[in-house]
Amino acid sequence: MSLSWYEASARQRVAALLDADSFEEFVGPEQRAMSPHLPLFDLPRAFDDGIVVGRGRLDGRAVYLAAQEGRFMGGAFGEVHGAKLVGLLRAALTETPDAVLILFDTGGVRLQEANAGETAIAETMRAIADLRRIGIPVVGLVGGRAGCFGG
Numbered sequence: 001m002s003l004s005w006y007e008a009s010a011r012q013r014v015a016a017l018l019d020a021d022s023f024e025e026f027v028g029p030e031q032r033a034m035s036p037h038l039p040l041f042d043l044p045r046a047f048d049d050g051i052v053v054g055r056g057r058l059d060g061r062a063v064y065l066a067a068q069e070g071r072f073m074g075g076a077f078g079e080v081h082g083a084k085l086v087g088l089l090r091a092a093l094t095e096t097p098d099a100v101l102i103l104f105d106t107g108g109v110r111l112q113e114a115n116a117g118e119t120a121i122a123e124t125m126r127a128i129a130d131l132r133r134i135g136i137p138v139v140g141l142v143g144g145r146a147g148c149f150g151g
Contacts, residue, residue: 070105082120105144
């Protein structure tokens with residue numbers, strides 16, 4: 001990766017971290033999973049709603065991974081963003097990878113989707129606790145422009 005971790009996009013971080021060509025994205029931009037709330041406020045939308053989720057390999061070991069895109073609305077949680085992360089964590093409960101990695105780059109919850117975003121954070125915390133309870137490590141890495149504040 002020619003960029004620093006700080007400068008890299010979510011997809012660039014995933015590519016730099018995982019074994020070459022091992023990442024399989026679960027809900028990619030081509031599926032256009034976008035927040036229905038943002039147009040109501042005349043705000044931009046992204047085809048991946050600011051988060052990349054999928055599975056891959058890290059040093060040959062199976063991992064599930066989520067990477068927030070801080071360049072889109074500061075990486076903030078909204079309804080679709082949260083649903084993608086919670087869906088990844090719940091899938092890990094049944095498929096039991098060696099670990100789950102979350103590359104945090106968030107400013108918390110989108111004010112325009114406050115209730116849905118807060119619910120998503122609560123569901124995320126519950127799913128992380130469930131994973132830890134069955135012995136699957138959940139590792140968070142904080143980086144990027146937004147870091148991890150407010151959420």
